[in-house]
Amino acid sequence: MIRRLRFDHGEMTQQELAVRVGVTRQTIIALEAGKYVPSLLLAFRLARVFGVSVEGVFQYQDGETGPSAVKLPDGK
Amino acid sequence: MNASQKEAWFNLVVVLAALLMVAALVPFLGKGAMGGFGLLGFLGLSPVFFRKQQGAVVLDERDTQIRLRSQFCAHLVFWLLFVLAAMSAPAIYGWEGSVPVVLVMQSVFCGLTVIQGVSSLATLIQYGRGGHDAA
16 A cells, blocks of 8 residues: 555655655565554654555554554555 | 664674684683684674764664564573573582682673674564565
8 A cells, every 4th residue: 555655646766755754765665565563653654645544554453463453455 | 784784784793703703712822712702892883884874764663673672582592591501500610619700701791792693683583574675
């Protein structure tokens, strides 16, 4: 989803997004791969950059823990 | 490779170099081989990897989490080894025996080596699991 949102916003690169939300490019890569659950602050920053709600970027899965608890809307 | 990974590799190389140096010097210098641990002083250079670069973030919340987990692992291993060493001392030196001063000094360097080595390894393993660089 983040990847799609990036491309929907002028084909923003991972590096550009990383700079705008204040993280490293590797963190964006880990987020897109569904291997890192961001802090609430970072989730809000990402949503703000794309002009959507937090749930437009991340979705919480009931009963799950760890990185699998937060899914990207496209199911990743 | 980000700043934390570079630091981890650097620390790991320094720790291994110090251990190799000590091991290589023992046959020639005996207890004096401990001077090889002086190489651990290079660990003080690791902040160089976190120099601010214009417009780029060098350390973020994920790096901080990985760092904390690595330090936790390192201190856990250190504590286990410390307890093991302390508990085995009576078996080696006897209940009324005394521990050589050189051993006390070595334990400080060994502790530093264990903490830095395990912490660096844990850091590299966690970044390795975090997915590969993509476009």
